[in-house]
Structure formats: structure tokens, C-alpha cells
Amino acid sequence: MLDVQHLSVAYGVTEVLRDVSFSVREGSVVALLGGNGSGKSTLLNALSGLIAPKGGSVRYLGEETAGLGAHQMVRRGVVQVPQGREVFADMSVSDNLELGAATRSNRKEIRNDMGDVFALFPVLRERRMRAAGSLSGGEQTQLSIGRALMARARLLLMDEPSVGLSPRMVDAVIEAILRLRQRGLTILLVEQNVGVAAAVAEQAHVLKDGVIAYAGQAKQLINNPEVLASYLGR
Amino acid sequence: MPVQALVGHRSFLTLLFGTLLVLPAVANQYTLFVGNLMLLYIILALGLNILVGFSGQLAFANAAIYGIGAYGTALLQVHLGWSFWAAAPVGAVLAMVIGTLLAIPALRLSGIFLALATLAFAQATQWVLWHWQSVTFGAGGFRTPSPSFSWFAIKQDYGIYFVSWVTTVTLFLFTWRIMRSRIGRAFVAMRDGEIAAQSLGIDLLAYKAMAFALSSFYAGVAGALYSGLLGYMSPEGFDLFQMIIQKAMIVVGGLGSVVGSVLGAALLVYIMEFLREFKSTQEIVFGVLLVGFMVFQPNGLVVFMKRWLPGWEEPMHLPERPQAISKPDVVEGTTSGDHPVVERT
Numbered sequence: 352m353l354d355v356q357h358l359s360v361a362y363g364v365t366e367v368l369r370d371v372s373f374s375v376r377e378g379s380v381v382a383l384l385g386g387n388g389s390g391k392s393t394l395l396n397a398l399s400g401l402i403a404p405k406g407g408s409v410r411y412l413g414e415e416t417a418g419l420g421a422h423q424m425v426r427r428g429v430v431q432v433p434q435g436r437e438v439f440a441d442m443s444v445s446d447n448l449e450l451g452a453a454t455r456s457n458r459k460e461i462r463n464d465m466g467d468v469f470a471l472f473p474v475l476r477e478r479r480m481r482a483a484g485s486l487s488g489g490e491q492t493q494l495s496i497g498r499a500l501m502a503r504a505r506l507l508l509m510d511e512p513s514v515g516l517s518p519r520m521v522d523a524v525i526e527a528i529l530r531l532r533q534r535g536l537t538i539l540l541v542e543q544n545v546g547v548a549a550a551v552a553e554q555a556h557v558l559k560d561g562v563i564a565y566a567g568q569a570k571q572l573i574n575n576p577e578v579l580a581s582y583l584g585r
Numbered sequence: 586m587p588v589q590a591l592v593g594h595r596s597f598l599t600l601l602f603g604t605l606l607v608l609p610a611v612a613n614q615y616t617l618f619v620g621n622l623m624l625l626y627i628i629l630a631l632g633l634n635i636l637v638g639f640s641g642q643l644a645f646a647n648a649a650i651y652g653i654g655a656y657g658t659a660l661l662q663v664h665l666g667w668s669f670w671a672a673a674p675v676g677a678v679l680a681m682v683i684g685t686l687l688a689i690p691a692l693r694l695s696g697i698f699l700a701l702a703t704l705a706f707a708q709a710t711q712w713v714l715w716h717w718q719s720v721t722f723g724a725g726g727f728r729t730p731s732p733s734f735s736w737f738a739i740k741q742d743y744g745i746y747f748v749s750w751v752t753t754v755t756l757f758l759f760t761w762r763i764m765r766s767r768i769g770r771a772f773v774a775m776r777d778g779e780i781a782a783q784s785l786g787i788d789l790l791a792y793k794a795m796a797f798a799l800s801s802f803y804a805g806v807a808g809a810l811y812s813g814l815l816g817y818m819s820p821e822g823f824d825l826f827q828m829i830i831q832k833a834m835i836v837v838g839g840l841g842s843v844v845g846s847v848l849g850a851a852l853l854v855y856i857m858e859f860l861r862e863f864k865s866t867q868e869i870v871f872g873v874l875l876v877g878f879m880v881f882q883p884n885g886l887v888v889f890m891k892r893w894l895p896g897w898e899e900p901m902h903l904p905e906r907p908q909a910i911s912k913p914d915v916v917e918g919t920t921s922g923d924h925p926v927v928e929r930t
Contacts (some may be wrong), residue, residue, distance in 0.1 A: 399784060425786025437781035439774055443903060450774050453767060454786040482903050502786055 382548035428505030440484025451501025593896020632803025641776025652823030654808025669732035684801020726819025839885030
């Protein structure tokens with residue numbers, strides 16, 4: 352579904368990603384791990400069109416998409432769930448979900464999809480008229496995922512959904528991702544938390560200093576002390 | 586409709602626009618002029634609030650754009666002999682086109698830098714009005730032709746008054762609708778988190794251009810009407826103080842509030858006329874109001890309206906329920922504003 356070849360990204364003269372290649376199969380969950388400053392978020396931002404890559408190719412469903420803007424990627428179904436959730440705190444939950452459908456206009460379909468999101472995350476239905484900022488961290492994560500689904504996401508780019516959450520909430524996030532996987536959604540998950548990655552992903556890639564340093568089965572990763580020690584600093 | 590809904594934005598708007606509608610029947614010429622000014626400032630405040638309050642673009646060019654609409658309308662009549670009815674739409678559209686171009690720097694600049702860039706544009710416009718004498722007649726200003734209402738059998742100052750009333754109410758209803766739509770929602774999203782908005786597929790260039798286009802169209806329309814109202818025009822009417830007046834209106838009324846724009850404009854025109862004889866006091870009072878509200882109540886008078894009047898509701902506003910404040914258990918990464926988060930019960 353997504354095929355990244357020799358991707359490089361630079362901020363000014365600082366090269367953040369060098370020659371990154373990997374692919375994501377349709378319907379799979381792929382984890383992208385790495386420590387702080389390894390270029391994980393930069394990679395997601397390049398894939399979602401928030402920043403333009405310097406070189407290399409990104410093919411999504413057979414189409415070259417490197418260099419397209421974020422709104423063009425969203426229309427194609429590539430939607431990012433940003434780090435820190437980034438819900439619009441002063442808007443109601445339902446306005447936040449409506450914003451996910453900013454690129455769409457068919458009211459009936461939007462209403463149906465909102466029903467789907469509510470079925471997936473019932474707590475959002477309960478609180479739909481409340482300010483998004485009044486939700487708990489876990490609920491905000493559900494809202495930011497629901498918002499991305501409202502854009503008819505086919506490939507979800509999740510940027511550290513577990514960060515800053517209590518262990519119980521992290522379990523809720525894992526549970527949510529598993530439910531999305533069941534529905535056949537393709538997910539590229541950026542994480543620092545190896546446990547989360549191992550619980551939901553089949554494949555894992557470890558990013559270090561802007562290159563992919565390890566690729567393999569996610570489950571094997573937690574049992575590979577060498578990888579943990581050298582790339583994730585454990 | 587429940588009884589409590591009667592005490593809210595609807596009654597305020599009905600009362601204000603109703604009074605303004607019947608004003609010509611009871612008012613003398615001066616009061617009518619003030620009423621007309623109020624209508625124009627409501628248009629200006631609505632437009633400026635779309636740009637600054639809803640979309641979060643700190644631009645300072647509205648007075649200059651207002652001037653471009655006014656000068657455009659008047660000069661087309663003076664130099665080319667057009668009628669007011671042909672010149673006014675062209676003047677308004679000219680203002681809109683120039684105003685939309687300001688979205689280009691706004692893509693790269695934000696906050697104080699955008700403020701400075703647009704301020705420079707406003708000063709440049711002033712310079713042109715002062716120094717391009719062969720076209721603009723310079724600092725001394727010039728007399729503008731009165732619009733003809735012969736086809737309507739109505740006196741000239743009543744004519745421009747009713748045209749202003751109809752235009753203002755139409756633009757108000759239009760603003761209300763559009764701010765409730767996905768466009769308004771996208772504006773607010775752009776204000777509260779550009780990156781988050783972008784990652785949801787909101788095209789920042791398109792929406793910023795739309796915000797600038799809308800607000801400068803409103804300013805252009807107000808300018809066109811102003812040229813028909815006053816009969817005389819000079820560059821001073823569109824200077825920095827004019828910008829402060831407009832900014833004070835939306836800050837006092839309520840940033841990001843449609844009805845607040847109306848409230849702020851009506852109130853400040855009243856204060857302005859009250860102080861008409863002491864021009865320097867005007868500047869002090871408006872400055873104090875602007876700074877005072879920014880410091881003590883940055884969300885303007887609508888905060889009190891929402892708190893005290895049960896039926897006060899507006900697009901993109903959650904109703905104020907002071908007793909039900911709850912804090913989210915995770916704060917980092919959210920885009921909360923500077924006031925406590927409030928939930929609807």
C-alpha cells in the first residue's frame with residue numbers, strides 16, 4: 352500500500368532522514384521505533400505531506416505522492432493522528448469530529464461515519480456536546496483517532512499515541528488500535544513504547560540517526576536485547 | 586421556543602436592528618448620521634472579527650482596505666463619471682482583491698510579524714492617499730458625489746441609510762451562517778492549531794485567502810457606503826486611529842463572536858459620538874478600552890452575556906456554565922485557550 356524508497360528529509364542543511372526505505376502492506380500494522388531525535392516524527396510528517404522531502408520516492412497505492420501537500424494526502428486517505436492528540440480544546444467533541452471531515456461535503460455520509468465512530472468509541476457519543484479539552488487523556492486519544500477516521504482514513508499515521516498517558520490509558524489505546532486493525536485499517540505507528548508496538552504490530556522498524564537500523568518481526572524485537580540496548584537505549 | 590431563549594442574542598439583535606430600522610421616522614439628521622455610522626461599523630467589525638477573531642490572523646490593514654473601498658468608489662465617480670451604483674460594487678471588489686493579496690505574506694508570517702507587515706501595508710496606503718495628488722487629491726481631501734435615489738423617490742440621506750441597513754443585516758445573517766458552517770469551523774481550527782488543522786486536510790492557503798477575502802470585502806462594502814454617506818473624504822479617516830477603533834470594537838465585543846462584533850460596534854460608536862467634541866479624549870478612551878479588555882477580559886463582553894443571559898448562543902461557542910469546570914487529566918499537547926475549559930451539562 353505504501354512504499355518508501357531512499358527517502359531523505361532535511362531542515363535547512365541538517366539532514367534528519369537519510370535513505371530510508373520500507374513498505375507497509377495493506378491491512379497491516381507496522382511499528383516505527385526509535386529514541387528521541389531519531390527522526391520518527393519527521394518521517395511521519397514527510398509521509399503525511401506536512402513537510403516536503405528532499406529526495407527519494409513515496410508511492411501510495413501505486414501513485415507517487417512525495418511533495419504533495421497535507422490536504423491532498425488527506426483526500427487520498429492518508430491521515431495523521433498527531434502527537435499529543437492536538438484536539439481543539441475549546442470546541443465540542445462533535446465539532447472536532449466534523450473537522451475531521453473538513454475535506455468532505457456529503458452530509459449523509461458524514462453523519463453515518465460519525466455514527467460509526469460513536470459505535471467504536473461510545474464514550475465520545477456520551478460527551479459529544481462537551482468541550483474536547485474537558486475529556487481525559489485517553490478520551491482525547493480516542494477523539495483524535497475518531498477525527499482521523501472521519502476523514503475516511505485508509506492509512507493511519509499515528510504519532511506516539513501512548514505518550515503522556517497512565518498505564519491504564521495506554522491499555523485503552525492498545526485496545527483501540529487492535530479494534531482498528533480488526534476493521535482492516537492500515538496503520539503506521541510511531542512509538543517509543545516497545546510494549547505498545549509489540550502488542551499491536553506485526554512488523555517493526557527501528558530508526559536511529561535518520562536511517563533504518565533494524566527491521567523485523569515486532570514480537571521478536573522485545574526479545575532482542577541487542578536491539579533494545581543499542582537503538583532504544585535500554 | 587423556551588422562555589429563557591427570549592433573553593439572549595435574538596432579542597438583542599431584534600431590538601438593535603429594529604431600532605435602527607425605525608430610526609429615520611423619529612431621528613433628526615445628526616442622529617440618523619450616527620445610526621448610519623453604527624451600521625457601517627457593524628459591517629467593519631463583522632469582517633475584522635472573521636479575520637482576527639475567528640481565523641486568528643493578527644492583521645492591521647482593515648482601515649486601509651476600508652479606505653481603498655471608499656476611495657475606489659468615490660474616485661471612479663469623480664474621475665470617470667460613473668454613477669454611485671456602478672462604482673460601489675467595483676470599489677468593494679477592488680478592496681477585496683487587494684486585501685486577499687495580503688494572505689500571501691500571512692502564509693509565512695504569524696502573530697506580531699504579520700501585524701508589522703500589514704501595518705507597513707496600511708502606512709504605504711496612507712502615503713499613496715497623501716502623495717498621489719493627481720488621483721487622490723492629497724491631504725486636503727475632496728468632495729464625493731451624492732448617490733442618486735431618484736429612481737426610488739426617497740430623500741438622499743434616507744436612501745443611503747436604508748441601503749446601509751439592508752446591507753448590514755444581510756451581511757450579519759451571511760456571517761452567522763458561514764461561521765456555523767464547515768468554513769467557520771475550519772477558521773477556528775486554523776486559529777487554535779495550524780498544524781493540527783493542516784493534518785486534517787485543511788488547506789491553509791485556501792482558508793487564509795478566504796478569511797482575508799471575506800474581511801476585506803466587508804471593509805470594501807463599508808468603505809463604498811461611507812463614500813456615499815459623508816460627501817467628503819480625506820486620508821485621515823483611514824489612519825491608524827481608525828484601525829484602533831475597529832480593533833477595540835471586536836476586542837470589547839468579543840473576539841471570535843458574531844454577535845459580539847455587533848455589540849462592540851454599536852457600543853463604541855455610541856461612546857465615540859458621546860466624545861465627539863473632545864477628539865483627544867476619544868483616543869485615550871479607545872486606547873484604554875482596548876488595553877483594558879485585552880488584559881482583564883480578552884474574550885470581551887460576550888463572556889458576560891453568555892453567563893447572564895440564558896438564551897445567548899453563537900456559532901463556535903460552547904455555552905458558559907461556570908459551575909461545571911473540569912480540568913483534563915492530561916494538559917500537554919492540547920490546544921486550550923487562555924480561559925478554563927468549560928463543559929456543557
